[in-house]
Amino acid sequence: MYVCMCKKVTDRQLRQAVAQGASSFGEVSRETRCSTQCGKCTCLAREIVDDALLAQ
Ligand code: FES
Incomplete structure (x- = not known):
């Protein structure tokens, strides 16, 4: 899914x-x-990246 439009x-x-x-x-x-750009995706994007980093 798109996180950052x-x-x-x-x-x-x-x-x-x-x-x-x-x-x-x-x-x-x-x-x-x-x-x-607008920054509206930052919260969700951070959650996804944090989750991926924890899974490393
Ligand atoms: Fe605007 Fe990501 S949705 S910067």
């Missing part, structure tokens, strides 16, 4: 960024561009 980023892309080595929300955001 501004940059068309999906939850799968966020999890993939973590799987490929991103170790923080900031890194995932830089790589995917998620949460770099």
